[in-house]
Amino acid sequence: MVNRxxxxxxxxxxxxxxPIQPGLTVITGETGSGKSIILEALAATTGGKTDKIMVRSGTERAVVDSRINNNSFRRIIGKNGRSKAYLDDTPITLAELRKRIGSTIDFHGQHDQQFILNAESHIEYLDRFCGHKDKVRQLENIFYQLQESRQSLKDLHRTTSERKEKLELLSFQAQEIDAANPQPDEDHDLGSEYRRLNHLENILSFLNTLKGRLDNRENGLMNELIQLNKELSRLIEYDVGLQDLYDLLNSTTIQLQEADSEIREMLVKSEFDSEQLSSVEERLQALESLKRKYGGSLDAVIQTRKDIEKTLKSLSLTAKTDTDQEHLIYALEEEYKVLAKSLHKNRVNKADQLASLIEKSMQGLNMPGAIFQIRIITIPSDDSFISLDGAFVQALPSGMDKVEFFLSANPGEQLKPLVAIASGGEVSRIMLAIKTVFQEFDPVPTLVFDEIDSGISGKTAEKVAKQLLKLSQLKQVICITHLPQIVRKADHHLHISKTIHDGRTTVNAKYLHGQMSKNAIRELFIGDTVLG
Structure with missing residues (x-):
């Protein structure tokens, strides 16, 4: 459990x-107040991805530290993007930190929704429920060994001359790619940087003009607004109805001050450098040349380099006899068949049980009459080595099975692929239903939800709130929400707000109780009939 x-x-x-308590803790706050940043910080302490942009402007490093089960897990992130990990003040590797955290915390966010909307991921949910992930990993190793062995056999059939020519070509291609050393998405990042640098003079000119309009002492917008608000504040004494207008103008002044501060910071950091522009342009040209030769995209170039490396290793190995290689392939195929059929049998036996549990959980989330089905299919393949019910089927890394979720969200509707029909609100509820099912079979002490209430309202929101409360009776639940129904069910209400002082933004976090919690709900959700 997370303690602090x-x-x-x-x-x-x-x-x-x-401090973070057991039970259901909800996090509320206006858009942009910093709610998700709290969860990003927690994720970083458990081994999540970090970046130099996480370091606050004007500081050398960021520190995030979570106390989990009486242990301190800390990440220190430098402004160069590098990070260090510590366990109780002792330096450890990131891999060691993740291993120690293990399955202590389960994060749910937008990534999970994208994951379940990819049909290729559905087999992973079923395998997790079946409890045979170790066997799946073993089968994957056999599958890739088979691929390499078959490729090695093909290589043995090539003549010495062909092997030599291919080695020379692949070595040249490898050296060409290595010399450029392309990184994933580097061309997109450089393209954005090139456009920025190419128009930097225009940007800086505009920012200087805008700065002058904002902070000019006599004629600047901020000065005029401040003076107007002073006049307005004096008039409130005679008409309290002007208070809302005063608050609105005061908020606008604060936003303009924040914009002015941001403009100043951008002007300090930005300086036109023709050499940098030329360097970026040259690098882009080098990457475009590689893309033209090796697949049309940087991802294709990087994958081509990996494929070249595998082929080079295969061609460089000491040649074995055809007979030895064929015996190895036969043995791997037999091993694959035994394991794949065992996994298939287990998946078939467990699919209906998992579907029934998810369906039951969905009914508790205001999806009455919804039907959830898990379908397992095989792909016919005449040139395969494995058969099922007398017909040859395709061998895949995880076995012979393709798994896909089907859904009928409303009574009378035909079952259709989940990825094709589920709405945002339905996906949120299905994910919560799946999380609930797996908590009973694969428990995790702490669940973290980043806006699980996306796309839902009304009675559905009330059902989701009850489900979260039910989960929190067994484990610690931390949830960002915009819904009053969920806030009212919470054991703890953490409210996040943002203020600006001396041109700097400050994020505040405060637990609210009683009337203060009710007031925060009313302020954030004013106009919602649920408030009564």
């Missing part, structure tokens, strides 16, 4: 020290 989270100089957060 300390955040320092992380994105826009100066310093926060947040």
């Amino acid at each position: 989270l300390l955040i320092k100089n992380f994105t826009i957060i100066d310093k926060l020290d947040i």
Whole structure:
């Protein structure tokens, strides 16, 4: 269980020290107040991805530290993007940190929704329920060994001359790619940087003009607004109805001050450098040349380099006899068939049980009459080595099975592929239903939800709130929400707000109780009839 989270100089957060209790903790706040940043910081302490942009402007490093089960897990992120991990003040590798965290925390966010909307991922949910992931990994190793062995056999059939010519060509291609050393998405990042640098003079000119319009002492917009608001504040004494207008103008002034601060920071950091522009342009040209030769995209270039490496290793191996290689392939095929058929049998036996549990959980989330089905199919293949019910089927890394979820969200509707018909609100509920099912079979002490309430409202929101509360009776649940129904069910209400002082943004976190919690709900959700 997470007991405490300390955040320092992380994105826009100066310093926060947040105690976290058992049960259901909800996090509320206006859009942009920093709610998701809190969860990003927690994820970083458990081995999540970090980046130099996470370091607060004007500081050297960011520190995030979570106390979990009486252990301190800390990440220190430098402004160069490098990070260090610590366990109770002892340096450890990131892999060791992730291993120690293990299955202590389960994060649910937009990535999970994208994952379940990819039909290729559905088999992973079923395999997790079946409890045979080790066997799946074993089968995957056999499958790839088979691929390499078959390729090696083909290589043995090539003449010495062909092998030599191919080695020379592949070696040249490998050297050409290695010399450029392309990185994933580098061309997109450089393209954005090139466009920025190419128009930097125009950008800086505009920013200087805008800065002059904002902060000019006599004629600047901020000065005029401040003066107008002073006049307005005096008039409130005679008409309290002007208070809302005063608050609105005051908020606008704060936003303009924040914009002015941001403009100043951008002007300080930005400086036109023709050499940098030329360097970026040259690098883009080098990457475009590689893309033209090796597949049309940078991902294709990188994959081509990996394929070249595999082929080079295969061609460089000491040649074995055809007979030895054929015996090896036969043995691997037999091993694959035994394991694949065992996995198939287990999946077939467990699919209906998992579907029934998910369907039952969905009914508790305001999806009455919904039908959830897990279908397992095989792909016919005449040139395969494995058969099922007398017909040869395609061998895949995880076996002979393709798994896909089907859904009928409303009574009378035909079952259709989940990925084709599920709405945003339905996906949120299905994910929560799956999380609930797996908590009973594969429990995790702490669940973290980043806006699980996306796309839902009304009675559905009430059902989701009850489900989260039910989960929190067995484990710690932390949830960002915009719904009053969920806030009212919470054991703890953490409210996030943002203020600006001396041109710097500060994020505040405070637990609300009683009337203060009700007032925060009313302020955030004013106009919702649920409030009564």
